[in-house]
Amino acid sequence: MIRAGVLGATGYTGFELLQWLAYHPHVEIAFATARSDAGKPLSALYPTDLDIQLQAVEDVSLSDADVLFLCLPHGAAQEWAQRGLDAGAVVIDLSADHRLHDADVYARWYNQPHTAPHLLAEAVYGLTEWRREALRQARLIANPGCYPTSILLAVAPLLNAGLLDGATIIADSKSGVSGAGRSPKLGSLFVEVNENLKPYNIGHVHRHVAEIEQELHALAGDHAPRGIVFSPHLLPVSRGILSTIYVPWPQGLSADDLRALYAETYADEPFIWLLPEGATATLAHTVRTNRCAISLHPVPERDQLIIVSTIDNLVKGAAGQAIQNMNVRFGFDERAGLMPVARARVQEV
Amino acid sequence: MIRAGVLGATGYTGFELLQWLAYHPHVEIAFATARSDAGKPLSALYPTDLDIQLQAVEDVSLSDADVLFLCLPHGAAQEWAQRGLDAGAVVIDLSADHRLHDADVYARWYNQPHTAPHLLAEAVYGLTEWRREALRQARLIANPGCYPTSILLAVAPLLNAGLLDGATIIADSKSGVSGAGRSPKLGSLFVEVNENLKPYNIGHVHRHVAEIEQELHALAGDHAPRGIVFSPHLLPVSRGILSTIYVPWPQGLSADDLRALYAETYADEPFIWLLPEGATATLAHTVRTNRCAISLHPVPERDQLIIVSTIDNLVKGAAGQAIQNMNVRFGFDERAGLMPVARARVQEV
Amino acid sequence: MIRAGVLGATGYTGFELLQWLAYHPHVEIAFATARSDAGKPLSALYPTDLDIQLQAVEDVSLSDADVLFLCLPHGAAQEWAQRGLDAGAVVIDLSADHRLHDADVYARWYNQPHTAPHLLAEAVYGLTEWRREALRQARLIANPGCYPTSILLAVAPLLNAGLLDGATIIADSKSGVSGAGRSPKLGSLFVEVNENLKPYNIGHVHRHVAEIEQELHALAGDHAPRGIVFSPHLLPVSRGILSTIYVPWPQGLSADDLRALYAETYADEPFIWLLPEGATATLAHTVRTNRCAISLHPVPERDQLIIVSTIDNLVKGAAGQAIQNMNVRFGFDERAGLMPVARARVQEV
Amino acid sequence: MIRAGVLGATGYTGFELLQWLAYHPHVEIAFATARSDAGKPLSALYPTDLDIQLQAVEDVSLSDADVLFLCLPHGAAQEWAQRGLDAGAVVIDLSADHRLHDADVYARWYNQPHTAPHLLAEAVYGLTEWRREALRQARLIANPGCYPTSILLAVAPLLNAGLLDGATIIADSKSGVSGAGRSPKLGSLFVEVNENLKPYNIGHVHRHVAEIEQELHALAGDHAPRGIVFSPHLLPVSRGILSTIYVPWPQGLSADDLRALYAETYADEPFIWLLPEGATATLAHTVRTNRCAISLHPVPERDQLIIVSTIDNLVKGAAGQAIQNMNVRFGFDERAGLMPVARARVQEV
Numbered sequence A, B, C, D: 001m002i003r004a005g006v007l008g009a010t011g012y013t014g015f016e017l018l019q020w021l022a023y024h025p026h027v028e029i030a031f032a033t034a035r036s037d038a039g040k041p042l043s044a045l046y047p048t049d050l051d052i053q054l055q056a057v058e059d060v061s062l063s064d065a066d067v068l069f070l071c072l073p074h075g076a077a078q079e080w081a082q083r084g085l086d087a088g089a090v091v092i093d094l095s096a097d098h099r100l101h102d103a104d105v106y107a108r109w110y111n112q113p114h115t116a117p118h119l120l121a122e123a124v125y126g127l128t129e130w131r132r133e134a135l136r137q138a139r140l141i142a143n144p145g146c147y148p149t150s151i152l153l154a155v156a157p158l159l160n161a162g163l164l165d166g167a168t169i170i171a172d173s174k175s176g177v178s179g180a181g182r183s184p185k186l187g188s189l190f191v192e193v194n195e196n197l198k199p200y201n202i203g204h205v206h207r208h209v210a211e212i213e214q215e216l217h218a219l220a221g222d223h224a225p226r227g228i229v230f231s232p233h234l235l236p237v238s239r240g241i242l243s244t245i246y247v248p249w250p251q252g253l254s255a256d257d258l259r260a261l262y263a264e265t266y267a268d269e270p271f272i273w274l275l276p277e278g279a280t281a282t283l284a285h286t287v288r289t290n291r292c293a294i295s296l297h298p299v300p301e302r303d304q305l306i307i308v309s310t311i312d313n314l315v316k317g318a319a320g321q322a323i324q325n326m327n328v329r330f331g332f333d334e335r336a337g338l339m340p341v342a343r344a345r346v347q348e349v
Helices: A012-021 A076-086 A102-109 A119-122 A131-138 A146-161 A208-223 A255-265 A315-330 A338-343 B012-021 B076-086 B103-110 B120-121 B133-137 B146-160 B208-223 B255-265 B314-330 B345-348 C014-019 C076-086 C103-110 C118-122 C130-135 C147-161 C208-223 C254-263 C314-329 C344-346 D012-021 D076-086 D105-110 D118-122 D131-135 D146-160 D209-223 D255-265 D315-329 D338-344
Strands: A002-007 A026-032 A067-070 A090-093 A140-142 A166-177 A226-233 A241-248 A272-274 A291-299 A304-311 B001-005 B027-033 B069-072 B092-093 B141-143 B169-174 B227-234 B240-249 B272-274 B292-299 B304-311 C002-007 C028-032 C067-070 C089-091 C140-142 C168-175 C225-232 C243-247 C272-274 C294-297 C304-311 D002-007 D027-033 D068-071 D090-093 D140-143 D168-175 D227-234 D241-248 D272-274 D290-297 D302-310
Touching: A002 A012, A012 A026, A012 A304, A012 A315, A067 A076, A067 A315, A067 C254, A076 A090, A090 A315, A102 A208, A102 D012, A119 D012, A131 A315, A131 D090, A140 B169, A146 A166, A146 A208, A146 A241, A146 A291, A146 A304, A146 A315, A166 D168, A208 A226, A226 D241, A241 C067, A241 D227, A255 A291, A255 B314, A304 A315, A304 D227, B012 B027, B012 C225, B027 D338, B069 B076, B069 B314, B069 D012, B076 B120, B076 C089, B092 B314, B103 B208, B120 B304, B141 B314, B146 B169, B146 B227, B146 B240, B146 B255, B146 B292, B146 B304, B146 B314, B169 C168, B227 C243, B227 C304, B240 C225, B255 B292, B304 B314, B304 C225, B304 D168, B345 D090, B345 D315, C002 C014, C014 C028, C014 C314, C067 C076, C067 C314, C076 C089, C076 C118, C089 C314, C140 C314, C147 C168, C147 C208, C147 C225, C147 C254, C147 C294, C147 C304, C147 C314, C208 C225, C254 C294, C304 C314, C314 D241, D002 D012, D012 D027, D012 D315, D068 D315, D076 D090, D076 D118, D090 D315, D105 D209, D131 D315, D140 D315, D146 D168, D146 D209, D146 D241, D146 D255, D146 D302, D146 D315, D209 D227, D255 D290, D302 D315
Parallel strands: A002 A026, A002 A067, A067 A090, A090 A140, A166 A226, A272 A291, B001 B027, B001 B069, B069 B092, B092 B141, B169 B227, B272 B292, C002 C028, C002 C067, C067 C089, C089 C140, C168 C225, C272 C294, D002 D027, D002 D068, D068 D090, D090 D140, D168 D227, D272 D290
Antiparallel strands: A166 A241, A241 A304, A291 A304, B169 B240, B240 B304, B292 B304, C168 C243, C243 C304, C294 C304, D168 D241, D241 D302, D290 D302
């Protein structure tokens, strides 16, 4: 058993993480911290029977944790990552603070200087299926954003095969409201979201663009695509992201070649669900699981390929992938604590 | 044409009111005020093409309004009611500040003293169908709460006939989220409300209890019921209130007698929709209209009567009834601006 | 390990049952049958990765099952219950066919004669928490209806203590749409249900009334209540039932006495969640779990007690309670396969 | 006043049409027909107080109608269009039967021969803003599909200016469930749609592709685009379509030029709402109105332009545009019966 600490446990991501960790066979929860709600039981904040007492971060000893999960706002995570490392913990940061390798890029997209740039070189971008090598030795893991996870897993096989050289990738993504967090804001109110669909920060504006394009290049090597056009939409559902991705048809490949490429690439992946020909990925394929569902839709009439991918933004897009990364880092079975048996638990939110 | 002013135009109620007033055949909007959003067009706050500029209340002259609608939080409305009266306007208060006749009762239920108790005696409780006489001369109209409207209209015929003498009335009410207002709070977030149903302040706790019991007695005269048990529930819908009301079966009446009583009582009411035998009122019967739908369900096996009533909390439960009261007060057709039969305006185009 | 067979696996209840059984530590699925979909994999009907092939009932041997779950429409279950018993299986009927002990009552409420009345005497009504004795020996278990489960568990402590003698119990229940089943009907269409709330069969009309009143008497013994007024409402959510129950205040008891009664009665129950004073049960407390959440709300001003209870209609209201009954019958830990504490399985990975 | 007849009045489109027609200043409803529901009042099918009796089509005389609206399934409309013309009525067909000019194309996309090909040449495609000339003389008007309306209005200014020569247009569209009609099918059930998002017929498969590409060419003249990639998604909302459209940036134009082009093109259009720079179209901008909202989003970093457009699929996408076409054809003010004052009416569904 290893001991896990969670900083920032009261948001949707922190709570989701605690629910999965609580039933992980190899983990015990050392502490979970909160700011304004320190001192309260978790059950005062959520309709849960998990028996967890929230503590002030000042009252916990980071060295009690073998693994420290940061569910803090970006900006705040930088300081605590260093403290966690100093205390000897493996740090898994679910914020955006360590995803970008270049401090200047971070500063430009997040409108603030990075206070611990020396960590950016060390941080491993935790897109599990594509970073296992590095993850096994990592001290600091930057857990990917929800949108980037849904998009990168869908196009990685093409990038890795050098088939999107110079291409512009269009990703039309739709996300559930939990992605906006639990702090009350007008745009997250039921009446504003219900019976509506709202595109926001579309084109080349959303902060995840920087993260996505960095990793597109990393995955493509010498055959880098030109970049991405990214359009997030706010969906009237609680959870889930569906990305409808448009790429130019890879010259010289048949639809069967393409399907074979995906099938081989993801053959042994427990959490990648490549749907059979004719099926289309929907939110219902992945909500409340750590899976990413992918379906392929050739459009020969227009020399295009459409890839649909779905994940649960709070699981594979956050807490679940963080645990998957922990499993890799500590040598556990990668599926530990993430199999459907825990499903009954993932009820709240 | 009369001139209407709206104080507090940016909440759901204020916005709803403006949308109806904008197409009222006998009204022009003199001003609409906001606090933090003063100076902005309404279209900066809502996806609307209504061309209305929000002003600071300090910058408007109340005397420009023949009728002044108060869409302010309770507490704040008291001061402005007096100012409106001093400026010679008819004041229609959509807050709770002038519904209770007794300042002590107000203080007890709202945890604050009433700062203008002298107005309580004068204010007319604007349950239109039952207060027309008084409304015609009123200077100050207290617009009923949404829950009270749905419950009082449903039981008034029985009370008025003295058939609930000493009875305990059980009202199990379910409301859409717009009733909670537009200020961001945790309990109104999409993720908290969606796929959930939440009873709150149930029993004899909700502030509307005082208002309901006051009016139950007023309607029943010498044959007052004992009182009410009131259970509000938060529904995952944007608009609408449905109240399922349980009363002891009125001794000596047949189901036909009862139906006849309701049919006669509401025979000429344009906004009371008594459903035929066998039909059941649903939210869909009344959402986005000023109607109240009522269906009667005798339970002879248990000597009980169930009455189901529905309204739109923002229309008949707030803005619509306020306009209906204005129509009565100013001698307009009571339906003016509240039904598509405001055909005159359509013909202009 | 025991072998489980499921007849009628393609409805929401059947599918829910298979999902839980698939991860039960002591069960393997022997067969799952369908009518029109026989021969298809389950994944052709639902977005699932469960690898189950649907068979025609004619092609399976009932004797391959130690326990046979009937997820058939009422009427159809009667014949198959007998066949299952003849094949030596323990039969758990999730339909309404064996809940009523009196064939005449069945015929009256279901408008058809019962074809196997001899089984009614033998069938054990599987409200687990109150029938363990009988369940341990049962050959045929009648799994309770969803509404009755939510209502009976909430009032059983009072009935059992003889505190509702002669009382009329008012149950205002609200249910998610999955309770209406998966066969396409107008009333279950998204557009009909969404943004709506619809009471149906209210008063003393719904078929569950017969089942509820039979069990009220069974639980109360010599201190039987008069009966129930029952008002189901269709909620715009997928899962969950919330019942708001009104009973006359039990004379001579204090609020503390009452809370103590419930606390003692349900002290050791793994699936009954008595909420602390001040908390109110919501759907979110129980959706996707086998729990029943109960909160108590005294109304001293009106000598009434309100009890709020919630369950997931597909879990504690159907598939989950069926598995709980199976666990009791076969001597497994009652929680097996119903809580993440089925940790054993997780440890395998 | 003209007399309007409606064939197929019981679906969502037919009902929507009746609600708007009922309050049109220049129209009286001559008849409304139904198949299985003939003889019933409309209120037996919908929670409405519109007093309309449904008749069997055999029992009405088409010559009683000056304008005949066909809300029939494709295939069925062909026969009745001819009959309506023979009876001297102007026929407005809301089905797909007369949208395609080429009978072979129709046969290929609808898998059945067209039984009245001689009408295809005569039928005017009723995209009102772009076909007024022809509509004024039309005997037979083919009302556009909902998806095509949302897409064509958004790109027409570019096509008309010859700016999409040879381009591939990518339209990622999301539609509410009412677009699927009111006949019960599994895919339209609340539980299937709720909390889900489902792409369907994506790429170059959906029948609207043929209609869209025909009109793209018609609007572009000598500067035809290559064609479209079209991806419809089923949204968990009742009404509304949002299309996110990706086109290559028109060479040599600045963002201001582009905005000016749209502003001039649609300057005097009462139902085209070009949003100001910085705003983004959402469903809430147009639901329950006859408007089409359009917002422009240049992506200079990737030489792309994103156009977002929204309509209400039942109004501008069906019944509303049909009335707008009728207004043009009969010389009424184009806004007659379509102004917001009728809004209060558009409540059901």
